[in-house]
Amino acid sequence: MNEVSVQEADFDVGAETVALSAGDDGAGAVATFVGLVRGEGIRAMSLEHYPGMTEKALAEIVEQARQRWQLRRVRIIHRVGRLLPGDRIVFVGVSSSHRHDAFAACEFIMDYLKTRAPFWKKEETDAGARWVDARESDDTAAARWEGAD
Amino acid sequence: MNEVSVQEADFDVGAETVALSAGDDGAGAVATFVGLVRGEGIRAMSLEHYPGMTEKALAEIVEQARQRWQLRRVRIIHRVGRLLPGDRIVFVGVSSSHRHDAFAACEFIMDYLKTRAPFWKKEETDAGARWVDARESDDTAAARWEGAD
Amino acid sequence: MLKLLYFASLRETLGSAREDLELPTGIDTIAQLRAHLASRGGSWQVFATSKSLRAAVNQAMAGGDAPVKAGDEVAFFPPVTGG
Amino acid sequence: MLKLLYFASLRETLGSAREDLELPTGIDTIAQLRAHLASRGGSWQVFATSKSLRAAVNQAMAGGDAPVKAGDEVAFFPPVTGG
Numbered sequence: 001m002n003e004v005s006v007q008e009a010d011f012d013v014g015a016e017t018v019a020l021s022a023g024d025d026g027a028g029a030v031a032t033f034v035g036l037v038r039g040e041g042i043r044a045m046s047l048e049h050y051p052g053m054t055e056k057a058l059a060e061i062v063e064q065a066r067q068r069w070q071l072r073r074v075r076i077i078h079r080v081g082r083l084l085p086g087d088r089i090v091f092v093g094v095s096s097s098h099r100h101d102a103f104a105a106c107e108f109i110m111d112y113l114k115t116r117a118p119f120w121k122k123e124e125t126d127a128g129a130r131w132v133d134a135r136e137s138d139d140t141a142a143a144r145w146e147g148a149d
Numbered sequence: 150m151n152e153v154s155v156q157e158a159d160f161d162v163g164a165e166t167v168a169l170s171a172g173d174d175g176a177g178a179v180a181t182f183v184g185l186v187r188g189e190g191i192r193a194m195s196l197e198h199y200p201g202m203t204e205k206a207l208a209e210i211v212e213q214a215r216q217r218w219q220l221r222r223v224r225i226i227h228r229v230g231r232l233l234p235g236d237r238i239v240f241v242g243v244s245s246s247h248r249h250d251a252f253a254a255c256e257f258i259m260d261y262l263k264t265r266a267p268f269w270k271k272e273e274t275d276a277g278a279r280w281v282d283a284r285e286s287d288d289t290a291a292a293r294w295e296g297a298d
Numbered sequence: 299m300l301k302l303l304y305f306a307s308l309r310e311t312l313g314s315a316r317e318d319l320e321l322p323t324g325i326d327t328i329a330q331l332r333a334h335l336a337s338r339g340g341s342w343q344v345f346a347t348s349k350s351l352r353a354a355v356n357q358a359m360a361g362g363d364a365p366v367k368a369g370d371e372v373a374f375f376p377p378v379t380g381g
Numbered sequence: 382m383l384k385l386l387y388f389a390s391l392r393e394t395l396g397s398a399r400e401d402l403e404l405p406t407g408i409d410t411i412a413q414l415r416a417h418l419a420s421r422g423g424s425w426q427v428f429a430t431s432k433s434l435r436a437a438v439n440q441a442m443a444g445g446d447a448p449v450k451a452g453d454e455v456a457f458f459p460p461v462t463g464g
Binding site for chain 2: 012013014015017018021023024025026027028029030031032033034035036037038039040085086097099100102103106107110141
């Protein structure tokens with residue numbers, strides 16, 4: 001099964017979560033994350049990416065997570081195109097024998113995805129369209145994994 | 150909606166995850182955890198609990214999580230009775246505006262549930278039935294939240 | 299009267315899930331109640347010998363110093379293993 | 382020949398998503414390529430003025446010292462904001 005998908009289509013959170021442990025009775029722990037478009041005066045959001053590099057960057061992040069923790073299955077789905085408030089943007093799911101590895105890897109993947117995978121968000125507001133600025137807090141979140149665990 | 154359920158029945162992971170953000174466009178982040186029965190020479194597992202205290206203990210853990218982080222919705226489902234390898238045992242889901250709060254609260258709730266909620270597991274193996282011993286690593290995991298974040 | 303509950307391996311060790319106990323004079327804490335139960339001898343000595351046994355008073359975790367009084371619900375059980 | 386790609390706000394600033402560039406002599410690194418592009422003037426000066434602009438060579442993040450050679454795919458873009 002493909003670990004990484006970049007797609008316009010929505011995804012089935014339940015099916016993706018269940019697939020992380022289906023048929024694997026060594027998987028005692030599944031941690032997942034879903035990121036959604038928040039309202040906050042936003043009418044819509046458009047996600048652009050760098051086809052080719054995106055998939056490589058995500059696969060590289062998964063590889064790094066596998067080197068740090070004992071993982072069984074990993075799944076990343078990131079949507080691109082135009083999304084509305086409440087729409088799902090990203091799914092990250094990790095299965096492991098033990099919960100700490102699943103939690104840590106899931107958060108690590110999100111932190112690295114936020115700072116290393118070539119996606120860009122443009123918001124449509126009542127005042128017009130604007131590109132979302134990168135946030136320093138995301139750099140800080142990613143940096144704390146360096147030397148950790 | 151009830152935040153805490155203790156039940157024999159299985160649950161719908163997808164529906165529970167979706168419900169954490171449905172109709173709330175301020176929810177930008179949903180973190181979930183599913184714990185499952187691992188095989189490892191186990192034929193089945195029976196979960197006993199202390200009705201009344203269990204629900205209070207879980208509600209208290211949710212309350213503590215809400216005091217530590219900015220959370221929107223929280224959901225805990227814990228199954229009791231006889232379960233087979235691969236069966237789901239527990240679901241913890243948290244929604245928040247931001248991912249760090251969702252991740253931290255979800256892991257905190259699991260760590261505290263493991264050490265403070267009155268559930269007991271009995272495994273059925275080929276060599277007979279045995280009560281599962283509490284693990285020191287669970288105490289360590291719960292203790293690290295004291296004074297943290 | 300005290301409502302006493304025993305769970306999991308302790309329930310099996312004692313062969314009892316619950317009992318109603320007329321609270322004897324001089325028993326005001328969990329520690330004193332444990333000593334009283336241990337004095338029954340046989341499998342009840344687990345209340346003296348087990349260091350890991352936990353207690354709850356009225357469905358909240360309680361240490362040895364926790365007060366017990368008539369009308370309370372007191373539970374004893376091994377360390378929890380849920381999740 | 383170099384394949385150049387521009388993304389997001391940079392693409393809009395330049396009014397260009399991609400171009401094929403005959404690599405001028407003396408340009409061996411990302412930093413030199415940036416200086417060359419900035420020398421076009423107008424909106425291209427963003428390559429000199431923007432501190433946050435990122436680069437990738439053959440789809441891997443690259444710093445200013447990273448070598449570039451004919452046949453490479455080089456991309457420039459603002460800091461990423463996915464997730």
